[in-house]
Amino acid sequence: MIQQGVSAGGDHAGENPMSVGRIMDWVEARCDAIKSREEEEDEEEQKEKEKDPPTPQSGPKPQSRTKRQQHLAHNVPSSPIQTRRTFKAVRGPEEDLTSTADEGGGYYPLRISEFFEEGRYVITRKLGWGGHSSVWLARDHKEDRHVAIKVLTAYASKEIKEERLAELELLRKVANASPLHRGAAHVIRLFHDFTFESFVGQHVCLVTDVLSYNVPGLQSQLDDPRLPLRFILRLTRHVLKGLEYLHDECDVIHADLKPGNILLRPSDLDNIVTRELSKDPARMYGFSKTIPPDLIPFHPVVSAPIHFKLNAGKPVELHWVIADLGHAHLKGKHLSKVVQPYALRAPEVILGLEWGPAIDIWSLGCMMYEFAIGSWLFHPEAVDNIPRDIVHLAQMTQRTGQNHDDVGSMRCEIQGNQYDLEDMLKRATAGSAELTPIESAVNGLTVHSNGADEISAFVRVMRTFLALDPTKRPRAAEALLDPAFKDIL
Numbered sequence: 001m002i003q004q005g006v007s008a009g010g011d012h013a014g015e016n017p018m019s020v021g022r023i024m025d026w027v028e029a030r031c032d033a034i035k036s037r038e039e040e041e042d043e044e045e046q047k048e049k050e051k052d053p054p055t056p057q058s059g060p061k062p063q064s065r066t067k068r069q070q071h072l073a074h075n076v077p078s079s080p081i082q083t084r085r086t087f088k089a090v091r092g093p094e095e096d097l098t099s100t101a102d103e104g105g106g107y108y109p110l111r112i113s114e115f116f117e118e119g120r121y122v123i124t125r126k127l128g129w130g131g132h133s134s135v136w137l138a139r140d141h142k143e144d145r146h147v148a149i150k151v152l153t154a155y156a157s158k159e160i161k162e163e164r165l166a167e168l169e170l171l172r173k174v175a176n177a178s179p180l181h182r183g184a185a186h187v188i189r190l191f192h193d194f195t196f197e198s199f200v201g202q203h204v205c206l207v208t209d210v211l212s213y214n215v216p217g218l219q220s221q222l223d224d225p226r227l228p229l230r231f232i233l234r235l236t237r238h239v240l241k242g243l244e245y246l247h248d249e250c251d252v253i254h255a256d257l258k259p260g261n262i263l264l265r266p267s268d269l270d271n272i273v274t275r276e277l278s279k280d281p282a283r284m285y286g287f288s289k290t291i292p293p294d295l296i297p298f299h300p301v302v303s304a305p306i307h308f309k310l311n312a313g314k315p316v317e318l319h320w321v322i323a324d325l326g327h328a329h330l331k332g333k334h335l336s337k338v339v340q341p342y343a344l345r346a347p348e349v350i351l352g353l354e355w356g357p358a359i360d361i362w363s364l365g366c367m368m369y370e371f372a373i374g375s376w377l378f379h380p381e382a383v384d385n386i387p388r389d390i391v392h393l394a395q396m397t398q399r400t401g402q403n404h405d406d407v408g409s410m411r412c413e414i415q416g417n418q419y420d421l422e423d424m425l426k427r428a429t430a431g432s433a434e435l436t437p438i439e440s441a442v443n444g445l446t447v448h449s450n451g452a453d454e455i456s457a458f459v460r461v462m463r464t465f466l467a468l469d470p471t472k473r474p475r476a477a478e479a480l481l482d483p484a485f486k487d488i489l
Contacts (some may be wrong), residue, residue, distance in 0.1 A: 003222045003353075014115075016306070018445075028279070029186065033369075035089065037353050041422070042117050048069065048413050055144075056265070057459055059390060061096075061397045068257060070109075075349035078310075085144055088334065088413065091261065092352060092384070093128040093285050093300050093302075094300065094302075094303060095134060095158060097105045097109050097300065099153075099235065100154070100156040100203045101153070101154035101158060101200065102155075102390055103155075104153075104155050105155055106153040106154025106155050106200045106201050107129075107134060107151075107153050107154055108134075108153075108201070108203050109134055109200045109300065110123055110126070110134065110149055110151060110301070111123065111244075111299060111301070112124065112125070112282045112284070112301060116149070116194065116196065116205065116334075117194055118142055118259045119141065120140060121138040121139070121140055121141075121147070121149060121207070122138055122139045122141065123136050123137070123138050124136075124138060124146075124277060124282060125137035125277065125281075125282040125300040125301075125304060126282065126302065126303050126304065127148060127210075127304070127305055127306070128303045128305060128399075129303060130324075130375075131436070132151045132152060132153050132155065133150050133151055133153060133156060133325065134150075135148055135149070135150045135151075135152050136149045136150075136151065137149075137210060137273065137277075137306070138207075138346060140191075140207070143191075145270060146193060146210050146269070146273045146274075146437070147207050147208065148207070148208050148209065148210045148211070149205055149206070149207050149208075149211060150205065150206040151203055151205050152201070152203055152204045152206070153200075153237070154198075154200045154201030154202060154203060155201075155461065156204070156326075157195070157201065157202050157203050157204040158201070158202070158295060159168055160204050161202075164335065165326065165335075166325075166326070166328065166330065166333075166335060167206070167326045168193060168204060168206065170250075170252055170328050170330070171188070171190040171193075171206060171208075171325055173245065173250055174187055174188075174189075174190070174192060174245075174252060174253065175189060175190040175191075176252050177245075177249045177250045178249045178367070179244070180334070181243025181245050181249050182244075182245075183241035183242050183243070183244045183246070183249070183476075184245050184249075185319060185321075186238045186241045186242035186243075186245070186319065186320060186321055186322060187242045187245055187246060187321065187322050188208050188209065188211070188241065188321060188323040188324070188325070189208055190206060190208055191207045191208060191209070191211045191448060192207040192209070193205060193206050194207075194208060197410050201476075203420060205401045206245055208266065209269075210265075210269055210273060210306065210366070211263035211264065211265050211306075211321055212263065212264045212265065212266060212269070212306045212308060213236070213263065213264050213274075214259060214260050214261070214262060214263045214264075215259035215262050215307060215308075215371065216260055217262070218229055218264065224372040224374070224448075225374040226371070226373065226447060226448055227371045227445075227448070228374060228448040228449070229372060229447055229448065229449045229450070229454050229455065229458045230450065230454065230488070232368055232371045232417075232458070233454040233457075233458065233461070233485065233488050234320075234337050234374055234488050234489065235262065235371070235482060235484075236345070236364065237322060237480065237485045237488050238319060238320035238462070239257075239262060239322060239364055240476045241476075241480065242320075242321065242322040242383075242481050243322070243357070243360050243361070243476035244475075244476035244477045244480065246360075247331075247360070247473075247475065247476055247488075248324070248476070248477060250333040251330055251332075252330060252331070253329045253330075253356060253359065253360060254322060254325065254327075254328050254360050255327050255328055255329050255339040255340060255355050255359065255360070256324060256326065256327035256328070256339070256340065256341065256343045257322070257340075257344070257360050257363040257364060258344055258363065259367060259370070259371075261322065261324045262320055262321070262322060262367075262461065263320070263321050263323050264318055264321070264322045264394075265318075265319045265320075266308055266318055266319075267318075267319070268366060270307075272306065272308045273306055276306055276307060276308070277295075279331070279395050280304065282300040282301060282304070283301070283302040283303075283304065284300065284301050285299065285301070285302060300459065313398075316452070322330070326481060327339065330358070331356065334355075335350075337352065338421065339355070340363060340365075340378070342392075343376050343377070343378050343379070343380065344357040344363040344366045345359075345368070345392070346352050346358070346359040346362035346363070346365065346470065347362075347393060347396055347404065347468050348470050350392060350393060350474070351393075351404075355470070356397075356470070357475070357476075358470035358471075358473045359470070360476075361379070361465050361473045361474065361475075361476065361479070362470070363466025364464065364465055365462050365463075365464075366378070366466070368458070368462045368465070369438065369441075369442070369462060372442060372446075372447045372448075372458070373441060373446055373447065376386050377399060377437075377438075378392055378395045378396065379395070379435075380392035384427075386424060386427055389426075390424045390425060393425060394425050395435055396466075396468060397468075398426070398435040398437070398469060399435050399436075399438055399466075400438065400466050400467075401437055402439070402467070402469075403468075404416075404425070404468055407469060438459060438462065438463060438466070442455060442458065442459050443455065456480075457483065457484035458484065460482070461479070461484050463483055464479070464482075467477070
């Protein structure tokens with residue numbers, strides 16, 4: 001999912017609103033577009049009347065302009081073709097509300113207080129947006145609870161319909177597999193799904209539980225992005241439980257595990273949401289008071305994740321949850337050969353080899369380092385015409401002290417070119433700055449710890465996750481048995 005506080009593929013939630021001048025230009029351009037559309041509609045209606053004048057038996061009178069603009073809950077332009085043409089050159093402050101499904105977009109511009117499913121869900125706040133969706137806080141009047149609704153773009157909805165994206169299928173599977181399993185509480189929960197049609201196209205909507213900060217969002221609230229090792233171990237334990245559930249109970253590989261997809265669920269979330277809405281109501285990007293509101297089909301809404309104060313004395317109240325199955329795969333049914341965020345990509349994926357659940361364990365190991373040190377474990381960039389994939393593999397050897405097995409006879413194809421892998425790795429290692437091994441990088445001067453024993457346990461766990469050979473990485477269930485997690489809730 002795109003995260004509820006940020007996006008998947010880029011963290012955008014909570015960005016500062018545009019300047020007043022840019023907002024005015026943006027809204028006035030939309031108003032001009034709407035006026036142009038209405039003039040075209042009037043011309044078309046007049047032509048229709050001239051061709052076929054209405055008679056008393058021909059049916060009800062057409063709606064007045066005011067009623068048409070206020071029709072139902074979806075007060076949007078009625079012609080997708082005209083909308084796409086006239087809005088083409090204008091972008092919104094956050095997601096591109098002018099993009100079409102044919103262009104890989106097609107966001108639906110929800111409004112605060114808009115309702116869905118015959119009034120069951122009422123939109124109360126925007127939580128964030130990502131490359132293929134926006135996420136909204138809503139009140140579920142049927143179940144009397146707050147929920148998050150992920151509204152997929154018209155493009156992503158079409159991909160799901162044509163079975164090129166498996167997010168909905170996998171969310172349903174995860175919701176129904178083994179809800180009493182210890183890891184089920186650490187994976188995003190699908191409550192309901194529905195589809196609606198807009199002027200942009202068809203939109204699949206996923207109703208899930210509400211989550212709060214993701215890891216980058218939490219780090220942004222702190223003076224130091226480096227997290228205490230005990231805190232990271234607790235996060236790691238929760239993520240491992242979630243992965244155990246996904247891998248063993250659901251046969252699902254997340255394949256997009258990253259800091260932005262790990263979110264907090266406070267135990268008292270419903271009260272936190274109610275208090276947050278009262279204290280900090282939803283905000284919309286401003287518009288000129290001289291423009292009649294009924295000429296504006298929608299108001300762009302500011303993304304605002306749910307905030308809460310951390311209580312250091314009650315850590316048990318916080319639960320880490322794996323979110324966003326938008327790029328997940330079923331075991332044995334891979335929809336893509338290239339998966340994972342680049343800096344967190346496992347060696348077997350880079351080499352084009354078979355991959356499985358172990359790639360999620362690799363990503364978790366990379367993140368443990370990142371959370372402790374405050375910077376990425378790997379910084380792969382092309383060096384002296386050596387492709388960055390080769391540099392990435394060389395950096396893995398530098399950091400872990402391990403060698404990539406059986407590369408002597410292996411030729412690697414990258415961007416259509418064949419490379420002698422062993423030779424290229426030697427050149428990449430010689431041509432790039434040497435990286436500090438993990439054991440040397442994680443020490444009492446670089447991390448927040450309770451002493452040498454905690455550092456030793458932390459590095460031991462991380463090292464097992466970063467085995468270059470995927471068969472030597474522990475399964476999530478096995479990793480949870482490590483003594484490092486013995487006293488971690």
